[in-house]
Amino acid sequence: MSHAWSARFVTPATELDGAPLLRGDVRLDPGHGAVASATLRWSALGVVEAWLGGRPVAADVLTPGWSAYEWRLRYAEHDVTALLADGTDTVLAVALGDGWWRGRLGWAPRCAPYGEQLAAIAELTVCFADGHVQVIGTDESWRAAAGPTTSDSLYDGQSIDARRYDPRWAQPGFDDSGWQAVRVVGHDLARLEPYVGPPVRRITELSPERVWTSPSGRVLVDFGQNLVGWVRVRVQGEAGSTVTLRHAEVLEHEELGTRPLRSAQATDRFTLSGGADVFEPTFTFHGFRYVEVDGWPGGVDAIGADALTAVVVSSDLRRIGYFDCSEPLLSRLHENVVWGMRGNFLDVPTDCPQRDERLGWTGDIAAFAPTAVRLFDAEDFLRDWLRDLDLEQRHQDGLVPYVVPDLIRRMPNPPDFVPVDSTAVWSDAAVWVPMAVWRAYGDPTVLAESFESMAAHVRRVRSRLSDDGLWDSGFQFGDWLDPDADPHHPADAKADRYVVATACIARSARMVAEAATALGRTEEVAEFATLAEELRTAFNRAYVRDGRVKSDCTTVYSLALVFDLLDPADRERAGKRLAELVAESGYHISTGFAGTPFIADALSSTGHLEEAYRLLLQTECPSWLYPVTMGATTIWERWDSMLPDGSINPGEMTSFNHYALGAVADWVHRVVGGLAALEPGYRRLLVAPRPGGGLTWAETSLETPHGLARVRWDVADGQLDVRVTVPEGTSALVRLPGAEEQELEPGEHTLTATAP
Incomplete structure (x- = not known):
């Protein structure tokens, strides 16, 4: 329930x-x-940090984050009794x-997508020992002045004059x-809502691994990890x-590789006071591993061990899922997925954290959600974002936009692909x-909150099906970023986009x-079971011939295969054909956003486990492990994104922190x-490791909702030990080879079987 505010938003008078x-x-x-208790609630048109008596109220940063501001603005709430x-x-x-x-x-080169004016609201509720309640909040009595930050931009960085x-x-x-004065x-205070998801906070810190001078004479710093935050x-x-x-x-030709940033400057400027200064640009964030430093007093040799610290920033999610194995490259791939999620789950599940974008692309999270809910407790984070999706959708006649919040709709010169109708994977x-959230955590609340949105999307697409019962019209991203596509035309995939669309809406x-x-x-x-069966029938009638x-x-x-659209005989033939295509590719990946989350399951579920492993463990480009061999x-x-010679992909759209293709971690x-859920929330587990x-x-x-679940297997001397x-409060069904x-x-429990 939202709070009844007596405070008002205030802004500097001039x-x-x-x-x-x-x-x-x-x-x-x-x-x-x-004082028996005290609570502070605060928010902003912009981002805000709060102090009481000169002490920070909370560890939160970038409050109140980004939501569908037209209809919903979140506020933070903290107990400040101790202050x-x-x-x-x-x-x-x-x-x-x-x-x-x-x-x-x-x-677009535009500022103020939601408003020209910054403003803050804060309200302190104090309860005394005798039961008296006092409420103090922002009003006309407040005072304002310019602070040391002379400019700030999420894309371009922050300038601070000490x-x-x-x-x-x-x-005091x-x-x-x-x-x-302020005014x-x-x-509209009715738009203020409490957070559903966690706040953004500092998560960890990293020290430089190397400081050196580049061939052009630039001072470069390597923090050893592509991260999101600031220095x-x-x-x-x-x-x-x-x-x-x-x-x-990244570096390119031994210099800072900035072309993938496009127009984002990603530059912080600190003007010194003459004394011992500490700068922390908390009104911006960058996606980076490397930093180019200019103007350091005394040059590169004067940069001390504690002079530069990378501060990692993310929504404050609890890590719950872990994986490790005997293949170091695969273990590193898994950690890359973790870091990619950490960097892109910054209040909104973004596509990337570095260039002039950082938007909540629906296609990326559609692909990645099952992995996300496995790695971190992302239930409330995704429920929060789904509330914005629902609001955007309700105001667009059931259309799920490409990005949530829907910035594209607010751009002054929208791109050619402004959504005019639903789009497979993205709208899905x-x-x-x-569904990924419910299956992971078992709480139907997310379904209850999202059901009207879920139904509205499918009904909207149903109204646009052809007479043949297919989703075969309108713009589709299709199998976006097929590795065989021209780097300048990422939608030019091998997969027929309407085959992809019809399969997705059936699912x-x-x-x-x-x-x-x-x-x-x-x-x-x-209603929906009937529609699903009708779509399955139409898919087979139009697109399937003898398993092809x-x-x-x-x-x-x-x-x-994974969406269970094929009859048994066709399923067997399709599985065989998929394995043939994978072998013909030399066990190189050949799928984009639509196919990548599902290809390993399609292989392993049709008796082609070894092909799935060969695909997973391939190190030549294109493959999951190729970036790992390149130091990703x-x-x-x-x-x-980086070519074997160390140069950056020539396409305009190139990011080195994009979690979607990491969906294989699920x-x-x-x-x-070998650990899966047989029932939502892991009430019943499936233990079925498949070594290979x-x-x-x-x-x-x-860490399931019921406690820790764990599977460890070892193969030695022809024996599988598990x-x-x-x-x-749970049980587990175990399936071991033979x-x-x-x-x-x-x-x-300790179990043994014959190694496969």
Whole structure:
């Protein structure tokens, strides 16, 4: 339930020459005893940080994040009782930045996609020992001034002038008589909602692994890991001198590789005070591994061990899923997936964290959701984002946009591909994401919250099916980023885009029927189950001949097999044909966004496990492990984002931190590791490791809603040894090669079988 606000949004009375600081006095009502409890709620049109009595209220950064601002603006809420424990009057203070509200977003050179004005709202509720309640909030009595941040942009970076910083500004007793007045902004308070998902916070810190001078004389720093966040700088030098940090993910020809950033400057500038300065640009974030440093006092040799610290920033998600194995490249691939998710789950599940984009592309999360919910506890994070998807969809006649929040609709010169209708995979996120969340955590709340959105998407597509019952019209991304496509035309895939579309909507219809069953919505069960069967029939009639699927490529077979669209005889032939195509490719990957999440399952489920392993463990480009051999520490957007000679892919669209193609990690956990869910929320587990590919051991673990589940297997001397942990309140079905199925009760178990 949202809060009933008495505070109002306030903004500086006149435009300032820097990011605003605002402060207001907190005078506690006397005569009511000690402060028993105190809660602060705050939000902003922009991004905001809050202090009470000069001390930070919370570890949160980039509050209130990015939501569908037209209809929903989140607020933070924290217990601040300890900050009022002494019962004395104090000061409530906030700092504002442009963030997503007023900052540059998208590809157009435009600011203020949501509004020209920054504003903050804060409300302190104090409960005293005698039951008295006092409410203090932002109003016309507050004061404002420009702070040390002279400019800030999520894409372009932050500039901070330490000469303008007075550490007393947020403390009691500071003289703000020289500050200006504020005025109230008439923003609709009914739009304010509490967070559903977690806040963005500092997650960890990394020190430089190497500092050196490039061939052109530039000072370069390598933090050893492609990450998302910023660099905290400790420096002392001449007052008025400036240290500049430019960020990028890769090096090219031994220099900073900035072309993939497109127009994003990704540059922070710090003007020194003359004393010992500490800079931390918390109103921006960058995707980077390398930093180019210019203007450091004393040059490269004067950069001390603690001068530069990379601060990793992400939504504060709890890690729950782990995997390791005997093949170091595969283990590194898994860690790359983890880092890719960590960097792109920054309030919104973004496509990339570095260039002039960073948008909540629905196709990326549709592909990746089953992996996401396995690696981290992402339930509330995705529920929060799905609320925005639902709101955007409701205001577009059931159309699920390409990105959520839908920035593309707000761009002044929208690209040619502005969505005019539903699109397979991308729009299917409305169904695939909540289903992944429910299956992982077992709580039907996400289905109840999302069901109308799920149903609206499928019904909208149903109304656009041809007379043949196919989704065979309109724009489709298809198998986006097929590795055989021209780098400048990423939609030119081998897979027929309408075969992909019809397969996807058939899957979505079946999922909505499953969700309706879970929710006890019997009418909708019949509606969507019937539609799913009709789509399956139409798919086979139009696209399948003797086990051959139209366009005869790996993606169409993968979708047809995993989505269970084929009759038994055709299924066997299609599985064989898929294995043939994989072998013909030299066991190189040949799928894009649509096919990649499913190809390993399609192979292993049709008796072609060894082909799946050969595909997984291929190291030549294109493959999952090729980037690992090239030093990647996250998942790339393209299979060849960097070419074997170390040059960057010539396509305009190239990112080195894009999680979608890392969706294979879900299969790695379930099939290689051998731990899967037989019932939503892992109430019943499937333990079925399938060794292969020359691996001698693998281990996977998961903090399920019921406790820790774990599978470890080792192969030696023709024997398969398996150790299993089954959580309390659950059971596990075990399938081992050459052995009878068995049920395991909660506890620790050791099993053996003949190695395959």
